[in-house]
Amino acid sequence: MRTQGEITAVLGPTNTGKTHLALTRMLGRSSGVMGLPLRLLARELYDRVVKARGPGSAALITGEEKIVPKSARYFLCTVEAMPLDLKPAFLAIDEIQLAADPDRGHVFTDRLLHARGSEETMLLGASTMAPMLSRLVPDAQRVERERFSTLTYSGPKKLGKLPRRSAIVAFSAEDVYAIAELIRRQRGGAAVVMGALSPRTRNAQVELYQSGEVDYLIATDAIGMGLNMDVDHVAFAAFSKFDGHRRRRLRPDEIGQIAGRAGRFRSDGTFGETGDARALDAETIQAVENHEFAPVTKLTWRNGALDFSSLEALRNSLARPSPAKGLERVRGALDEQVLETLSSDGEVRGWTRAQGGLTTLWDVCRIPDFRKTTVDEHARLARQIYAYLMSREGVLPDAWLDGQLARVAGTAGDVAVLSQRLAHVRTWAYAANRPGWTRDPAHWQARTREVEDALSDALHEALMTRFIDRRTSALVRGLREKADLAAGVDHRGEVTVEGHFVGRLKGLRFAADNAGGPLAQRAVTGAALKAVRPEINRRLGALARAEAADLELDSDGYLVWQGERTGKLARSADRLNPDVVLVGGELGAPEAVTRAVQRLQRHVADEAATHLEGLLALKLRTGAACGLDGLARGIGWRLVEAGGAMPRHELAADIAQLSAHERRQLRSAGVRIGEHAVFLPAMLKPRAASLNTLFHAVHSGDADGRFRPAPGRVCVTAPPGRSANEMASAGYLVCGSLAVRIDMLERLADAIREARKAHPRGWFALDDSMMALMGLPASGLEEVVRALGYTRVQKARGEAPDLWAARRKTRRKPAGTTRPAAPADAFSPFARLAELDLSQTAARPRTRSSRKPRRQQAASRAKRAGPS
Template sequence: MKKLDFVHETAIEHTKEKIRGDIRYYLQNKKTIPLFSDYETERSHYVEQIWINVWVNLASSQVPRAEKKQFLSARGYEVEGVDRKIINKLFRSEIKGYKPFPVQEWLLETFSGKTEQWAALYDKAREDYLKELQLQALNEMKKKCQSELEEMIDDLIREQQHLFYLQTRKMIADQLKEDIQSKVKYQRLDPYSIEETLVSQGAFQQQDYFTVGDFLVELTGSIQKVLNWNHYEYVYETYYDVYEAEIYQILSQVVPEKIKQTLPRELVVRYDLVVFDDVLINVCQDYITDLVENFCAYLTDELMADLLRLAQIPFEEELHQDIFITDMKQREQRKAEEKARLQRQKEEEARIVNEIFEMEYSPPGERNIRYVLHIGETNTGKTYQALQRMKQAPSGLYLAPLRLLALEVYDLLNEDGTPCSLKTGEEEKTTSGACHISCTVEMFHEKDFYHVVVIDEAQMISDKDRGFSWYKAITKVQADEVHIIASVNAREMLIGLLGNSEIDIIEYKRDTPLEVEKKEFKLKHVKKGDALICFSRKRVLETASRLQNDGHSVSMIYGSMPPETRKKQVLRFINGETNMVVATDAIGMGLNLPIRRIVFLENHKFDGTGRRLLKSQEVKQIAGRAGRKGLYAVGKVAFTEDIKKMETLLLQEDEPIHTFTIAPTSHVFERFQKYYRDLETFFSLWGKFKNPKGTKKASLSEEKELYRIIRGTELEARLSLTALYGLLHLPFSTREPDLIKQWKKTVESIVAGKELPEPKIKKGTLEELELSYKTVGLHLLFLYRLNRHTSALYWERIREEISDLIHEKLKIEVKKMRKRCRQCNKVLPWDHRYPICNSCYEIST
C-alpha cells in the first residue's frame, strides 16, 4: 500500500492549504477582525467536508488499480473479474474511513489562542481583497473606455489610412536606400537546405530590381525560427520578413499617436492617462495588423526607382501626396513597358531553348541501319546471341551497363579468338589487331563507325541519372547493324524510339522455369547453390560472416566491390571453392552463375529517399538468375516473409516503360555556345527546357553538385565550357567526400599546369581499401582524359594490387565480423531484425 500511504500524506497537505484559503476568504470582507471562535462555529462542518473531498478525489485518481483491488480484497470484497467502474465505486466508498485526518484538532492547534497570527492573516486577507476591488474598478474603467473608443476608431483609421501609408512609404524608402547601399547580396545554392553557408554575391545593384517586391525576396544572411503548422522550423530570413516587422513597428507608433490627436479632447481627459493610452494601443492592434498586410502588398508593387528617389525628400504630407499621385500615374505605363520587355525576353529565350535543345531530342527518322531487338527475361541467352553476331563482323562495339560486364566481354572475346580492346574511363586496354571494343555505355562516341554494335540492358534508358547514355547510344550510333538487348517491358518504347527504321525482333523465353517455395526461408535452410540477396553492403558482410562461422564457404557480391574482386568472388563460386553467394541486387545484371536458388532475405530496399517494397521488374531481374540452363531443371525462388505478395510481383505482367531519359549532348553544347559561355546559364536553361512527351530530363544532380564547388572561382574562369562540363561529368561517386576533395585538387592542378596529386591510399580496414580503390579509379579517369597512358598503366597495377588486398581482406575480416547496434556498437544476435538494439530503440522512443 505504498502509493496509498504517499497519497494520504499529500491529501493532508492539500487539505491544510485549502482550509487556509477558506480562512482568507472568510476574513477578507469583514470590516473588523472576527474571533477565531466565530470562524470555527460557522465553518466547522465545511472544513470536515474539505478533508473528505480532497482525500477521496486524490486517492481515486492516483492510487493504481492493482492497489485498489488489494485494498478492497483485504476488506472482504471479491475483486477478480469485476468491472473497473465497480472497483472504483467500491474504493471511493470504503476509502472515506481510512486513516481520517483530525481536521478540528489541527485547526485548534494551529490557530486557537494565537491572536497575533490570526490578526496577521486578517490584515493580509483585507489587503488582497482591497487590491482586488481596485483592480476590478480599473478593469471596469478600461472596459468603458474601450467601448467608447471602438465606436469612433474605425472611421478615424479609415480616414487617416492614406496618411499612414505616405508616412510608412517614406520611412521604408529611407531603409531601402540604406540596405541597397550597405548590405551584401547572398545566393542560396541549395533551395531546400540551411546546412551550407550562403555564397556572397557582392553589393546590390539598383538596376537589378524593377519593383520593390523583386528586392524583398533576397536573403539577409540570417536564419529565423518560424512556426509551420504545429511545429517550429528554421528558414533563411528574407528582406520581406525584415520589412514586414519594420512596418509593424512604424504603424505601432504612428497610428495610436495620430488617432489620439484626432479624438475629442473631452474623451481623452475623462480617463486616467496611462489607462487611456493602454486601451488605445490595444484597440488599434487589430487595425494595425490589417494595415501591415495591406501596406506590404502596396510596397511590393511599388517601383524600386520611385522609392529610392523618395528617400532624398523630407516628409511633408502635401508634397508626398503629390509625389505619390505622380508615381501612380507613371507606374502603370512603366509596368506595361516592363511587361512587354520581359515578354520579348521570354520569347527570345524560348526561341534559344528550342534551338539548343528541342531539335536534339526528336525521335530519329528512318536510318540506314538494321536494328535487332533481343527481348526477353533474365538469363535467357539474349546477350550471348547478340555477341555471336558481333564476333562475326569486321568491327564491333559492345556497350555495357557496368564496368564488370565490359571486362567480362573483353575477356570472353579475346579468349574466343576475337581480338578486343577495353575502354571504361578508368582503364584502357589496347589489344593488337583488335577491331572490336568492349566499353561502358558512357564511353560511347557518336562519331565512330562499327559494323555491328551491341547495346546491353537497354531498359536502363529509363534510369533518371544514367538513362541518357542509352538514349544517345541508340539514337546516335553509326553502324550497319545494331543489336539492342532489353527486358520485355522496354519493347514498345524502343520500337517507338526507332521510328521507321528496319527492325527485327527476337523474343526469348526461359527454358528453365521458376518455382517459388511455399515455406518461409530461414538461414538454417541454406544449401549449396543458393544466392542470398540483401540490399546493403553491411548486410551482405554480416550474412556472409554468420554463414562462414556456421561452417559454410561463401562468395560475396555488392555494388561498391571492385570488379576484379567481384570477378574473383564469382570464379570461386563457379569453380566450387565456395558453395553459396551472398549478394546485393548487383547480381541481377549480367552475371551468369550456377545458382540453384535465389533467396530474398529482404523484400524492401533503400532507394536514396526511403525504404520501399521491391518493384516487379526488380524481383524478376534478380529471381531470373536462378536455374542455370544445363545445370538445373528448375530455378528455385524463396522469401523470408510475405511469400504470396512477392510471388505476385514475380509473376505479374511488367508495366511497360513509357519514358526514357535525355541529357545534354556535344551538339547541344555547340549550339549553346552561340549565345552563352557559362554553365550557370546552361543549367538554368536546361531546367526551363520542356522535355518532349515520353521523355524525362536527366537531373544532372551530380554535375550541379560539383559545379557548386568551383562556381565563380578561377577554375571556372580558366576552363572552356565543354572542358569544364567534361570534368563535372566524370563517372565517379559524389557521395564520397574524400573523392570530391580529390576531384577539386586534381582540377586545380590541371588548371595550374602542375603535376596531378597522387591519390591517397590507406590499407588498414576493408572500408579504407575500398575507398583507396575508388581514389585510384578517379585518378585514372583524369589520366586517360589527359592521354597519359604510361602513368595510367602504373596506377592500374596499383589498383589491381588493392583489389587483391580487398579479396584477401574479405576472407579474413568477414569471419571476425559481428552484427552490432548502429548507435551503441553493442553486439547483436544474428537474427536480430533491426539495425539498433532494444535498449537504444527504447531510449529513442
C-alpha cells in the first residue's frame, strides 16, 4: 500500500480506549481494515461491527477463519492475515509494540512500515514505541492518552483470599488447569481463557465470568492483548514464561501490559502476586503503577520483497540484512526452519521448479504449528501437504481431508484431549482457507468450522465440569444477591435450592450434600438455613401434636415418628424417667424444639407407666408412709434400684429376718421371693424386660452394648463382663456359661423340689420334662443344675443312674444382728434404722409361741414357709 492520508500514532497504557477509538474512527469511514494481535480480539471486534453495521458490512479474516461477504467494507483481521491488496480508507494496527517480538515481530514491523489507509492510518500501542516511531515513521502525528483509572499494587494474596472479579495469570496450560482446580474447591469455580482456545470456547468462558456465574478468571498472558473484561484485580501466579526459545522473566512493560487489565474505564484496579510467585521489587512496582518503562530500541525485521526466481534466491532474499539501524533481522523463524528442512529433500527441490511450485512451498512453510510439535514433525506434515498440492490434482484430496477431520471430530474426552483435537482442526481450517488448496473451499471451510464448533462446545462443557461447581456458584451468588431463594423439599425429603440438590431431610435431620470443598459445604449450609428451616419448624409442630399411635420407642432407645428417628433417650437423675433429646432439629425455632421434646418426654413416661407399672408402683410404695414397712421397705427399695430383680443370695440376710407381715406386704406389692431370685414377675414380660434393660443401660451410659436377649428365649449364652444385677434386671440369672430366665429357673426349682420329696434321701434325676422346660439338652441342663448347687451322686446298687443331690454346704458363723449398710437415702429404711442405737433398743415383742432366739425363730419360719 502506498503512504496516503494522515498517520496518527495513538500511544498510552492499557485502559486508555485506544482500540475503541480506532474502531469508532473506522466506522466513520467508507471502508477500513484493522490488524489485531489475536484471533480472539479480531473476533470480538468483528462481532461489534456486525452488531453496529450488520453482517453484510463486516469481514473476518484470520489464519483459520474467513468470513468475507461480497458487500463487506470493514475488515477485522489478525496482523498476519491482513489483505494487503485492498486500498481501504482507514487502516489501523493494534499493539504495535509487538514489532519487537522475536517470533511475530517482523510481521508487525512490515505493516508498520508499509500498510496505510488512503485517508487515515492509526498506529496503536504502548508509549515505549515513541522513539522508534519518530525514527521509522517521522510523519506520524503522535497522540498520548492517559489511563482512565488508577492501577495500584496491593501485595501478595493467597489464592483462597483473592477478591471477587480477579484474574489469575499463569503461563502454561498445566498451571492454568492446576489453579482452576484449586479455585473450584475453594471458591466455587473459575473461567479459563487461553490463546489456544477457539473464539467460540473463549467467548463462552468469558460469558461465564462476565455474567457473574463465576468470580474468577484463570488466564494466560493472552488477556494482556486487548481482551475486554470486567477485572478488578490481576494476580500473577508466576513472573516467568517459556517464550518458545527459553524460559525468562517477564519484563516490567510486559507485567504492566497484563496488570493493566485490572480496572475498566473509570473503575480503579489492583495487581499483585499469588501462589508461589515471588514478590515484585519496588522499582518494578513503581514502573507499573506509573506506566514508565524503558523505550523499545529494536524491532524485528525480515525482508518482505522476496525473490521467487529460484529456491536459492528465495533463501537469499529471506536472509537479507536489515536496511536500517534499530531493525534486527528475525532469527529462528519457524517458517524458515521448515523451508531449510524441506530444501534438503531432492523431490521437494524438483517440485519447486514447476510453475508456482516455489510460491506454494513458501505458503506451506508458513502454516503455523498449532499443534506445538517439533520442527521435524511439523516439516513432515508440511511436506505431505506440499506433495498433494504439487500432484496432478493440485489440491488436497477430499478423502484425505475427510479422514483427517474424522480422526479429530469426536467430542468425547477430557480437557487435554479436546484441546489437542482443536489444535489439529485449526491446521485443517487454515488449509481450507488458503486459496486453491482444496477442490471445494466453501465446503471444507464450513466442515472445519462445524467440527471446530462442536469441539469448542465440548471443550467449554468439559472446562465447566472440571473447573466450575455449578451448584456452589449458584448458591453463593444467590445468597449474595437474592433475599429469597427458590427452595423446596419433595416427598422423598430431597432439598433443592435454586434447582440444585443440597441435601436430604430425614425426620428432623438435615444431611447436607458435602460434595466439594469447604466453600461448597458453607454454601450448602447457608442455603439450607433458608430452605430447610421452615420445613423443620413445620415438622416440629406436627411432632408436638402427634398421637401416641404415631410414636414408637424402639429397642435402641430412639423415638420413631413417621418412620424416622426424631428423638433419643438420655441419662437423667431418675433411672425410670430418662430424658429425651431430639435427633436433629437444630435449625428449628427454640420454642418449637421445646414443645417437641415435651411431647416425646410424655410418650416415654406413658410407655413406662404402661409396661413398668409394677416397678413404678413398688417405687411409690418404698416412699414414706406408702405401704411397706421395715425390712420389706428396704428390700423393695433395693429391688427398684436394681431394676426389679436380684439374686436371692444378695438379700438372704434380710429375707431371713422378714416377719410374716412384711412378707405379705412384699407379696401384695407384686414381689416374689423365689428359691434363687427375688423379682417382680410382671417385669419378665418381653416388652417390660426390654424397656427395663433399656432404661438401665441409658442410665449407666451403655445403651448400645446392653444385654438384649431375643424375646421368648429361656436360656442364652451369658455375655462376659455383665454384673449379676444387670442380668437380673433383664430377667436372667447366670448359671455357669448360660443365662437363664428367672421365672423358668424358679419353675425348674419347683420341679426339683417335688422330685426330691419323692426320694427317701432327697435325691433327684434329670428328666425330659426338665430339659423341655429349659429348652436345653442334657449337658446344658447338667451345667445349670450344677450352678444351682447340686452335684451328681455316685451310683449305688439298685439306684437309677444320673441322680443328683444338694451339695453339702460348709457351716458358717451366723451373721451379726446389725443390718447391712445401705446408702444414706431419705427414702431408704436403712437410713432410719442406722440412726438407732441397737444396743439400747428394746427387743422386738414376741408372740406366745416365739420363745427361741430371734435368729433361730426366723430360720425356722423361713424353713416352714419355703419360697414365696
